[in-house]
Amino acid sequence: MRRSEHRILTTHTGSLPRPAALTALYARRAAGEPVEEAALEAAGRAATRHVVRRQIEAGIDVGNNGEQMREAFFLYVRHRMSGFGGGWSRRSFADVARYPGFRAWNDALASGRPNVSNRDNVPEAVGEVRYLDPALVQAECDEFRAALDEAAPRGFAEAFMTAPSPGIIAAAMRNRHYDTEDAYLAALGRALQVEYEAIVGSGFLLQIDAPDLAMERHLSYQDRPLGAFLDFAERVVEVINAALANIPRERVRLHACWGNYEGPHDCDVAMHEILPAISRARVGGWVLPIANPRHAHEHRCLKDLPLDQGQVVVAGVIDPLTNFVEHPEVVAERLQLVAQSVGDPRRVLAGTDCGFDTSAGRGRVAEDIVWAKLAAMAEGARLASRRLGLAG
Template structure:
């Protein structure tokens, strides 16, 4: 599941478009409405079976299950953790609130759409948090493994994602533990079971950690940068505790500034958070370099290089626009990033984030998603010839 040194492998960041009927079931369930659980499970299994060959056909070397059976990249855990109830209230994004006209247009665009919200109907931690999702995680791994079986000779590996203790703490707010550190420790202990299950099933584990960038212009928008960095350090400490003893070479970590189209001019610069991110004891980092706000920030690796056993999955496809990147654009992005990290054999091509991080919230039409992934494959092949011979 690492770069193979002969060509630039292609992967992505996790969520892929869900069928409309499945999205509707997820959205209704997320709102607290009763749904037919058997119908939901059957729809999710069918979606996974369909999504794997599509990824292979698009040239993805390291696919996943598209997170088809999850309502969102984090809130699916409401069924796998104890101690949740009550209500959490997320603050708005600083860059959205700064532009009232844009905010009004954004709200109008989403009004009436059938989606699983990431800001409404959020639970809180009101009791001891423990993991009770063993059966669900085992079933998810088995379902994915079965869908992968026909394509095993055409892929380099496979991955499944799970959220970091930090993003869970940000979304599912603490109403029980005496300190932030205690809550993060409890989440790390609970989530370790999910992390270990993914690895034991033979997949690469991707830790989804948008909190390590996003929360600067959300929860910490009114606080000094130092307070946010201190939070990030606590989260990385919790991550390292959760993955201690697990195979580092099969763990990668994704960081982003939020998968939403907006000005993003309040985003914390990568160079401010990269020293803390690099303290995570993982093999790979998955970072967005396609969007217009962060496309230049790969240069931070010139000053803060990867360790000798680490690699970078570089986002070279924007997940928020229906533009299909030209393969030459993808290749040029990869070449620039390879120059910054100093070794093209430690580079993979990926997407900036997921295409449907909460069911129904995707901005890119499904047929365009697949065109974008095919273009990524073509661009990675061009860059491979130029960089690797």
């Protein structure tokens, strides 16, 4: 995993805007309508090449495939794993439930366009969960590699791909089959291990998306004691570590957040409460929100995140939920504060708080503004690099 040895490197959290036609196909399939798989794959391949090129143009150093071959950051596993069926609707976030006016406005906004919901009619585990065929993830890896080859000689300093935490699947795609939650988590860990190892085996960094390690406090655990949630987080990290047994720590980074939605977030768990569990993950870096206006002050908590040799922090300095284009000076100031808290600017990368389109059609930022925001981040990283004494 690259460190910011000579300048602060730029990256992001994973999902990038999908074309309207591709989003429509995903939304139709999620609704149970027949979709021609060949057309879906062709649209995904074209979108992958588009986002690779645009990331490079925006100045992204550590980029990915934008998750274009998936309808959502975790729901896609229903097409690659056995055992999922039925459907249920998750409860509302605790903060959203407190503001019925906001909830009505938000629901109306989402209903006005094709999208894939990660809350309504979500599949359940109704049978044994296992990975169906390693060729499924390998095809996505190969397609990303082909897109990178087409972009040569320009390209990324390093490339990554995402895969979900077993915890977010267990929480969102509820268990209706296994005797215990631990048994369900273990089965998910074994299945996800196939994806984790395929991604790293294909030469990419692995990013594990684990919003469950923060978000589930005000969702699944909103009516339960903090200790119960922290126990859940610790058990999830144990399963993640088991799934990473064959992968070098420096090839993995972990993303945790409070949910990629615009909302009050005044029921969120504090960062210092979750850092002890998160820090136990056997990874080489953490991807954490810092631009979020509810959590921007918590960069100070990074002083308490024990960083071993080579470990890094990807600081979210861009908000993926607003069409404001951050000024490069704002980005630079945020990076300087994070570097001060971490204690070494070489251990800091610039990133986004979360993805721009975590479920197809649910993104809140126009595509052209996404690229402008990423370009502003790159310029801000250059400013911060000079001010922090890196060659920049």
